[in-house]
Amino acid sequence: EIVLTQSPGTLSLSPGERATLSCRASQSVSSSYLAWYQQKPGQAPRLLIYGASSRATGIPDRFSGSGSGTDFTLTISRLEPEDFAVYYCQQYGSSLPYMYTFGQGTKLEIK
Amino acid sequence: QVQLVESGGGVVQPGRSLRLSCAASGFTFSSYGMHWVRQAPGKGLEWVAVIWYDGSNKYYADSVKGRFTISRDNSKNTLYLQMNSLRAEDTAVYYCAREMTTVTTGVSGYWGQGTLVTVSS
Numbered sequence: 001e002i003v004l005t006q007s008p009g010t011l012s013l014s015p016g017e018r019a020t021l022s023c024r025a026s027q028s029v030s031s032s033y034l035a036w037y038q039q040k041p042g043q044a045p046r047l048l049i050y051g052a053s054s055r056a057t058g059i060p061d062r063f064s065g066s067g068s069g070t071d072f073t074l075t076i077s078r079l080e081p082e083d084f085a086v087y088y089c090q091q092y093g094s095s096l097p098y099m100y101t102f103g104q105g106t107k108l109e110i111k
Numbered sequence: 112q113v114q115l116v117e118s119g120g121g122v123v124q125p126g127r128s129l130r131l132s133c134a135a136s137g138f139t140f141s142s143y144g145m146h147w148v149r150q151a152p153g154k155g156l157e158w159v160a161v162i163w164y165d166g167s168n169k170y171y172a173d174s175v176k177g178r179f180t181i182s183r184d185n186s187k188n189t190l191y192l193q194m195n196s197l198r199a200e201d202t203a204v205y206y207c208a209r210e211m212t213t214v215t216t217g218v219s220g221y222w223g224q225g226t227l228v229t230v231s232s
Contacts, residue, residue, distance in 0.1 A: 001173075035218050037156070044206055044222035045148075045156060056211070056220065088156050092217025098170035100146070100158040100217035 002027055002091050004103035012111040019076040021106045023089035028069045033093045036065055036074045039105075040085045048087075049074065076108075084110050113137045113221045115207050120226030123197055133190040133207030133223055141165070141185035144215030147192045149203035150225075159205070160192065163215050175201075197230045204228075 003026040013019055023034065032052035037045040047056040049065035052072055062077045076083055089103040119131040133145070147159040160171045160181040169181050180193040190207050204225040211220030 033216065037219075039156075044224055045219070046222070047211065047218065047220050050211060050218045086155075090156075090158075090217070098161060098168075098217070099172065100161070102156040102158060105155045 001097070001099050002029065002101055004089055004091060004101055006087075006089060006103035006106045008106060009104075010107045010109060012109050013079055014111045015079050015081055017079050019074075019079055019083070019108055021074040021076075021087055021108070023067075023072040023074070023103050025070045025072070025091060029072075029091045030093055030095075032068050033091060034065075034067070034072045035090045035092060036063075037088045037090065038083075038085050039088065045088065079108075081110075084108050113209065115209060115221060115223035117205060117207050117223045117226035120205065120228045122229045122231060124232050125198060125230055127197055128193070128195045129197060129228060131192040131194070131205055131207075131226060131228070133192075135188045135190065135207075135209070138209070140183075140188040142213045144210040145181075145183060145190045146208045146210070146217075146219055147179075147181060147190075148206045148208055148219065148222075149201075150206070151200075151203045154203075157203070158217075161215065161217065162190070164213065168215075194228070197228075199230050202228060202230045 034052045036049040039045040053065045114136045116134045162181045182191045206225045208219035209221040211218040
């Protein structure tokens with residue numbers, strides 16, 4: 001089973017700043033099958049990025065994903081007030097074993 | 112638009128059973144793989160189970176294997192999660208989620224609002 005470790009646990013930034021969130025896998029994630037989700041308090045998660053770098057429908061271009069192998073990054077270029085939330089990475093795939101594990105999350109809070 | 116509405120949550124004693132439902136609308140339900148994902152209070156997301164669009168394949172997290180069963184009724188546009196031998200650590204909000212595309216890969220593009228299951232004596 002692939003274990004995903006996100007860092008930092010909490011990131012304190014101000015609106016307008018750039019945010020860089022990390023997700024490290026315990027073994028290589030095949031075909032860059034890595035997704036990012038955003039979750040605000042009391043809400044369901046929302047898909048932001050899939051395939052490590054493809055934005056989901058309706059996601060602003062200030063969100064970008066990068067990386068391959070075991071190291072992945074979510075970057076928010078200029079933070080808007082609505083971006084302060086918890087972010088999760090997830091590994092997925094189309095072959096056995098079908099274990100779609102999530103990272104533990106990074107909380108992005110207003111400084 | 113895509114809608115997923117979970118129901119069936121509540122308070123249940125340890126060792127008992129509960130069945131969750133997820134009513135889907137706004138898309139061709141029988142074309143998409145579906146997931147259950149849970150979130151314990153104040154904790155992160157945990158993937159629970161997946162079922163292929165036609166019910167032909169089902170896979171589970173190790174933490175629920177042998178106790179939980181995912182199923183679907185494509186004639187009723189409904190997803191189910193039968194939870195047996197419930198434990199305190201199964202306490203969580205349970206979300207149903209739809210695959211982003213008709214290919215089942217694990218990317219959940221749409222989510223319901225969740226239903227809370229509390230396992231307590």
